[in-house]
Amino acid sequence: MMRTGADPSVAGGGKDRTSGRTSRTGPSGPSPDPIRRLAAGDVFSTLTTSRRGLPAAQARARLEQYGTNELPRVRRRSAWRQLGAQFTDLFAVVLIVAAAITFLAYRLQEPRDTATLQLAVAILGVVLLNAAIGFAQEYSAERTAQALEAMVPHTCRVLRDGERLEVPARELAPGDVVVLEAGDAVPADCRVVEAHELTANNAPLTGESNAVVCTADPVAAVSSLEARNCVFMGTDIVAGSGRAVVYATGATTEFGRIYRLAAAAPKQKTPLQHQVASMARRVAGAALAIGALMFAVRLPTGESLVPAFVFALGVMVAMVPEGLPATLSVSLAIGVRRMARRHALIKQLLAVEALGSTTVVCTDKTGTLTQAEMTVTQVWAGGATHAVSGVGYAPGGEVRDPAPVRELLRVAGLCCDARLVPPEGPGGRDHWRVLGDTTEGALLVVAAKAGLDPGAEEATAPRVTEFPFDSTRKLMTTVHKSGAGYQACVKGAPVELLARCTGLERDGRREPLTERDRAAVVATSDAMASQGLRVLGVARRGLDGPRPAQDEAEAGLTLLGLVGMLDPPRPEVTDAVAACRRAGIRIVMVTGDHPLTGEAVARRVGIVRGPDPVVVTGARLDTMDDEALDALLAEPSSELLLCRVSPEHKMRVVTAFQRRGEVVAVTGDGANDAPALKHADIGVAMGASGTDVAREAASMVLLDDSFASIATAVQLGRTVYQNIRKFLVYLFSHNIGELVPILAATFAGFPLVPISAVQILAIDLGSDVLPALALGAEPPEPDVMERPPRSRRERLFSASVVGRILFLGGIQALCVSAVFFWHVTSSGIPFDDFTKDTPVYREAITMVQAGIVLSQFFNALAVRTDRQSILKVGLVSNPALLAAGGFGVALMAAISYVPTLQDVFNTAPLDAADWAVLAGLGTLPLLADEARKWWLRRRTDLRKGVPR
Template identity: 45%
Template sequence: MGATEDLVSTPPPASVGAAHGLPVADVVVLLGADRERGLSEAEAGGRLARLGANVLPRLDRRGPWLRFLLQFHHPLIYVLLAAAVATLALGDVVDAGVILAVVLANAVIGFVQESRAEQALDALMDMVRTETTVVRDGVRRRVPSAELVPGDVVVLDAGDRVPADLRLVEVHELHVDESALTGESDPVVKEAVALPVETALADRANMAYSSSLVGRGAGRGVVVATGADTEIGRIHRLVGEAETLETPLTRTITRFSQLLTVVILLLAALTFGLGLLRGQPAAEMLTAAVALAVGAIPEGLPAVVTITLAIGVARMARRRAVIRRLPAVETLGSTSVICTDKTGTLTANAMTVTTLLVGGRTVEVTGTGYAAAGELRRDGAVVQLGGEPALRECLVAGVLCNDARLTDTGGRRAVVGDPTEAALVVVGEKAGLDPHRLRSELPRVAAIPFDADRRWMATLHRAPDGRVVAYVKGAVERLLAMAATELRADGSTAPVDAAAVHSRADELAGQALRVLAIGTLELPPGTTELTEEALHGRLVLLGLQAMQDPPRPAALTAVAACQRAGIEVKMITGDHAGTARAIARRFGLGEGGDPVVVTGAELADHPAADLPTLVARTAVFARVSPEQKLRLVECLQRQGHVVAMTGDGVNDAPALRRADIGVAMGAGGTEVAKEAADMVLTDDDFASIEAAVEEGRGVFDNLRKFITFMLPTSFGQGLVVLTAVVAATTLPILPVQVLWVNLTTAVALGLVLAFEPLEDGVMRRPPVPATRPLLTGVVVGRIVLVSALMLVGAFGLFRWALAAGEPVEVARTVAVNVFIAVQVAYLLNCRSLERPMWRIGMWRNRWVLAGVGAMLGLQLLFTYAPWMNELFDTAPVAPVWWVWATAIGVAVHLLVEAEKWLRHRGAGRARVVGPGA
């Protein structure tokens, strides 16, 4: 009887932990499996019913209605809802409807954005929905991967996606690409032997994990975990559990809204109480309190913030950065640390031959990736193969001793096979060789495939003239042991200088280059078989080809720009420490360009109390797990940093979701990473992050400009109402008129500030601290100044109009026009909070003139249109009142510009004299 039937009374476990540390026989017994015949259909069906399908479970989520209602859970929204209730209580249905429409629009936008972000979990679930080859009842058959159960025997071939976590029991030159799961850039050569239990995930050569891809070879494995118990299932849980933080913008506006709420309620209560103490009717005082509250509430803030962020999204899209959550636009401007992946972000994620050593002479290769664009150069001059017989033979050998193929897909070249072998084909193309023609002229007759123990590969080819030649590639030390001679640059041979070759290979390896030796041997005509014995001691060494996953040229410049802008750049990768250190040096990471590198194993052993110090001084973290990436992001956030995290693999998804801004690669990244991120780069280039940070800083500047522009109107109107109550006089402005001023100035005037271009030097200043208040002391002082000037101008002109015998409706219209005139003039001040208007230039933002024109047109309707007079209790005014309103606006503008000039002059003197003066 089979193992399955013997153990039927003891159900096998749902998964086998640390299966990599057990012999195959023990794993098979624990799972009640049979490595030759597999499970029976009956047993597989029973296990499927008991253990469940091989899919990732849906984690508990808040329902759509709850998520929608939570969009209203914000102090500013509470203030707006209170304003709507107050205006409705006064019988003003139209104004209440306008406020509610603004609140509803913001809630809908937030709900849609949050729903898109949660699709990360669905993308993870899709990754195991494939078909796979399984052995059951001794027969191979194709079944949906969802039907796999622990104990199943799965057959793997090149191109397959691994459907579950497998303990390999049989391998034949099996290479698996695990980059999406571990961050390891090179395909992993698999073997079936047991490994120490403490072996890190990326080094478990006897395991094949769900979602990884078979690049070459074949193998068999016993399913040891399915669904939520797999490594990708563990990451699925991390993504679901990772807390999505508020952005600096939402945190700042929350604090600002809480403070504003308290101030508004206190002023409204003060107004109502003072009126009652003075013996005024309660109904009138309630109207006054409501007018003050409505005046102080910035009704247009949510709408304009949303529109400003949307404009930032459009700008970033033009710079190849697609924003998935609106607040992420501003978060970029506050970013203080960028935790970047190496493979595919800083580097091209495409193995590229950069150096050739042939006949004792070095050739440099230009170009990156799998495109054939590039040249071979020696001492700055282009090398032609016509006069380089040894170089040509070395390149031909690399193309023919090769199982990789390159395909064109949508304008991008993709690799079928090993990326290392693809690099050998591409460098041949750069030199002018045609791989298809070479394979046709020198067809393969036999081959010795690559083996992890042998560490070399050989192919046998028949030439058109009848010659039979073998080409060999592999580890330098192995080929040197097989070689008797080496080819000189002129095509002659000489005894191999093993010490010199070793020295040069070590030098190249020290630069984080992967070095392959290339050899050849001519065999007797008619030879059709290739053996190891025929090669040993007779090989002719052709040269060395050194390759790497090269840095993206634009990323080098972008990292330097971020560092100049005060942004720390840290590399967090699943790759080897040596490779990560070499790339980090190229990018100038770490103190003095000599980065401190900490591995995942060292991180795990480090005391938790000392972790903040370690993270602060470390520029590179290598061989880290998904949990450790998440831990590093959280540690940086606890230190007060605003963290951007980049990544492209499944293993990056939890950290992408936890970071203040998650940045995924759009072209080469997994769907999981894209769905977990806040921003997706369409070109996978770190340079686009730098561009997005620049735009984010511009968005933050424009939001501050808008809030600085908007608040004087709110406070000024509130002060006018409060002054009228204290003076026991008629209200100069009614609640309905307050709403008109707030909404029209916010949309027609304030919105144009969202289109302000980037100011000079935006990337030469440090990031805005996450704890910095939205309004600095200087800005608060300016708001108070303008609010006071509005109070004096509007209240003074209102009283003057009444004293001149004008009806109260005319006097109130004059007061409203003062607010509008001051806001038009103050808009020009707010185009820059530091620089004078004449240095900005009127024509840099053409929307300013359009906004001013629209505002004046609306105000003319407000003043002279009969139906507007009826709706807003206004009346036509004489031209003289327009002159006075305009004069007040001009005076405010000149005073603010003078304040800017004096402050700038004082700051300049302080810099010249120095702090010790």
């Protein structure tokens, strides 16, 4: 039975008398005191649990009673609201208004012209098509994001019936006993009942940057957030270890309350969205202005009001890129999906934009450049080195001549908190893994290779107390019952451990540790570190009692030897580093490891190639002011390694790079990386081995933890931005081809338009939207990673983009204008005698429409690349684009030959000679652009001194 009392911190629906806030649901009735004021033993009884944790059946029952440990889902817009939002885009609004006015003009006409009604329907058809495409992409992208986020694990370690298990955080229930270690995200609101230098970062809740040292003792804090014996969901453990009992989960936590407030905040637009919105306003404004100008020009010629308006409307429609919203959303969605297939989960569109301009990558070593599976390769004891075979956490392999090092490995295995987890068989994980520190996992594996059973050794020498590792003394000590006495097992950094040793074990005997021995140990440690090995020293000493002081347990030690382990580099990283170098991206390794270890790994993967890299430690960074740091980073060609650095150092380096105008990507996996991940232009977290805090802080998550995925994501990010520019060139160049003939006819005094608004909309539907969508799916160009990063200040409509639009659009405009005027003047009919039913006029406007469609087909091929010849990338390498272009040509043929469509579009059938002329003129944009690309390549080669 659960106890009853008056504890508002664990009761549902009450008021906290000390804080005044509504209390949170818990598993028990009230207690006389808030949970923070209870002794650790009373916490267990109040929450109806024990130090062994909840029984599995009781945990399931509580989960059903209180619900899953999840924050409330943000209410997503319904499908109908998402569809309705597609009609609020500025381009859509302009077209809807145009359709409404056109329909009104049709109603006012006497007699009514069905062509005006057809125009209104056609405009609405374009709006509906864009809305359908945009809705489909947004809905699909949302579903994809949800599925990808589910791939990122969120787990925690709990005690169930005394057994330490790893369970999904959502399955936590009030009363669960959670095991906390440095780097863990706190999965729920918990009361600490055991703390070993446990330190938590409560900044997400309190805004205080200083970490809080936790205690298991009762406290008389005014509110729960001020209680040092409570830890909260959304915060993280930065040091030490401990255990805590869950008293609030999900929406009833402090973080749940803040989360609901944050979820209500409006979503911010990215810079790209702002650029597109600004472009839409300018284009819409220009379209309205030119349309009004054409209306004013036509009225003095004696044309009636409605026809003049319809003419002006055609000009306006010609300028509006109706397919832009749909193609933009498709391009971004395709980019996100491509990155997901390459193991990069994009959480923010801003990351897609920034990836294309990344200039510096500050990368972790462990897990990113390496496999994050520490493997012991050497054991040194008594002056001899023993090689170890096998890679990873699977206990396959052996220790050469294991007898002299068994005691060293036994002691090292006892001084571990990690646990090896075997493969789980069909449906589970199919490889060995480690729960806990990977270095300790490697020690357990090498002990097994030497014929030891770590579990059996722990049972024979049970642990009675411990002194956890901390970054100040760089040691960990455990005390075990050993026969009639007690033994301290110590492991840690060789230099720090050696300073506490007075003896050395050789051939099973303890000998005094001489200065010569110390020098030999240091030399051996440095030699192992220079090979890229992480080196740990192992020592022990006998004790009289089970509860020694820390200074006593870690003094007068006997050194057993050294263990050298290697985290093997990922095989794909070397090529990825080389690709980043070619792309003009500087790679800086930022690691907490020894400089020799860092340099050895950097050389293996190609970050360091020269003889004298710049290696800077955290201690040296502390002595440098901002000017000195800026000078250090100013040389982009220098090979820079930052070793033995803290999170503060990492943050400072990122800020210094940004101060110089660099676009910085930062990788991280620990909670202490969160500040740098948030501050970077692109924060990249590890999805497999990273902490929840790091993943939350990042804008991109690598699902495979590999640096190669960063290089691929940069390539795809550049491709997304390039593809956006490609279809901008494609859309706006043919708008010029539609607009110029209309303007030319007006100023030449021709009474009719060379192309009607209905024909323009047919072009937009048939040879505009679909090819533009296919361009959004264009694969990366072969040389995309050979170019330098783009400037972060560069705009979508740069001078080069505008120049290419005018270049290609001008050629199309000249060709179709020439075709039109050649056809009408060669007939010998005076301009004033032309009507819309004149056969020559119908043939001329059909040729203009067909000329634009054919030139757009070849224009789509031209804009696929910026510099590379289309022949090099392959004419058929984007089959979707060819299919879209073929559909546009087929639709144009139907408009020319099908009688019903002839009536709708006022067109006439074209003969083979007409099609041949138009096809020849249509190839001119492609041929001209190929000549432009050749000249650019030629100029680049001449600058580089490449012979041709």
